[in-house]
Amino acid sequence: MNAQRALPLHIDGPFTYASPSNDNSSVFIVFSVFVMLTLLFSLIGNNSDGPDLDEFYAGSRRLPPFVNGLVLFGSYMSAAALLGNPGLISLSGYDGIVYTLAPAISWVVVLILVAEPYRSTSRFTIGDSLAYRLRPRPVHLVAGFTTLVISLLYLTAQLVGAGALAAPVLGFDSPFAQRGIVASLGLLMILFVVFGGMRVTTLLQGVKAVLLLAVGVTLGIAVLWRFGWNPLELINSSMRQSGFGESFLRPGIKYADRTSKLDLISLQLAFSLGAAGLPHVLMRITTVDSSRNARSSVQWTGLLNLFFCVLAILIGLGATALLGRDVIVADASSGNTTVFLLTGSLKSAALLTLVSCVAFATILAVVAGITLTAACALAHDIYGQVIMHGRASSQSELLIARLSVGLIGVAAITLSMYAQHLNISFLVGLAFAISASAILPTILYNLWWKRFTTQGAVWSMCGGLGTAVVLVVLSPSVSGDPAALLPNVDFAIFPLRNPGLISIPIGFLLGWVASVYDRRDPTGCDYRETEVRVLAGIGNTRS
């Protein structure tokens, strides 16, 4: 997601972008049409004649590279990419642009170091890729557990964001109505994934990606049109309207003091590396039929992310230039309503309805992908490989997978309802930090280092995960700050809000130390066949 940023959108302004009567209903109608059409297409396309794990987890791996790239883009971009990033840029100028860029840059790591070798060694999950050369049970257990943790953090953040959107978009101010939105989206997510698996998730994410791009391009063109197609005029105007003058596009508006600068570096490190270890991104890489197609998919995703990053910069600066920073801050101090304000200023009710629907569709598509990934980890890694020792039948694993979707969905809905009015904006950053600290080191070592061992994998994942979680619990995100999760207590002894700066090096270090000093496998686990698959991209092609 761009993931990018913290949905939980903290929308604290009085502005309602749709009138309580007519426009609300138009958002409902358009979103319902989107949901119905997706269901209809998924039923039409369902020619499966029985339980099939490949179909449920990987959509039979029939997607062409460009389509998979587009869907991967849809899976990665959260509502925060559409709403949060332009908002941050409109308020913070240069600092916001730097913040937005890192998750797009990270696709170079996915493309060059991960996509092809991962596709060649994994069937469905991270555990599969590791178990190719390491001892299966421990790595399936730890990889499955880490995937579940990341997925739950992410799911909760997304669903809380859905509730936060209910007030400004639909005019639902009461906590009951907001929780109703969270429950409805969560139940839709469960319905889609239980009955359609990866096929319906793909459809949701593909349609959402097209709509997201359409909205982004329309707003970008509208902004440029307002400034006579002259980007220099746009930049100059944004500086004037920001109230900061030239300082608006210089470092230091958001990250001024020593601690916040370190926090920015930590967050950038997590975002720059984290995408390459996100379980739902890795799962999507396995939905094409070869490592070469995985490479082409990720190429498209990387370029689309960069393109959307440029659009976010245009939209963010355009909002400041056209509306003025003071107006944006007065509406929501977080800036998360910037896109709605900008769209409203264009006087197009249809576009405003479309933006509102895309925001909800984005959340639905992202949570569906994450839920499927978490269910796959629970059913395939933990049930199939750890509990059943790899001897579970397809039918029983599929049943467990569908039950897991319900279980994970209900857990995420419950957590999100509880957290609806808590400040949990650190959760997405934490998910990226865990991904970069626990999963990325393990995957890179497993694919590229012949001395790597099972002990190294377990230490790296447990150490990276544990360090990231403990540091966040001891950070100002959880206590000791008026904006913390628990503002009335103070046990914040770690000064940074994102743990990546410490936990990522620890994850890599533990993987290395535990492998080098592993007495059971002193020269590393057998790397020959993995190396052939990694280097030559041979293996796991669709038969």
Add this chain to the structure above:
Amino acid sequence: MQQYDHSWLASQPSRSTLKTLRTARKRSSRVAATVIGAQLSTVVLAAEVPGIMSHPIVDPFNVGLFLILMQIGFTACVIIWYGRYAKKRLDPASLRFAAELKQRGDTTHSGGARP
């Protein structure tokens, strides 16, 4: 863990093809590290020496904005470059390697995850 016969890897053609692939992969890995390094360097420079990053180049661009634009362009170029590089350098060697495997009748690598 199930063991496979890897004696075919000792043959000269296989070793030479693998060496070619190793070298080609190392080069692209360095490029990936450079992109991430450039991004993190920009952030560290902005945090530590904001004065330099604020230095104007051409109105309204300063060093920081210029580096961001360069980073976006550089990253896009690397993504496109890698696709071409892989087609030109990695794919032919991979196909050669696959043909060698096929010639030896090795079915271990034909597909499917290890059970």
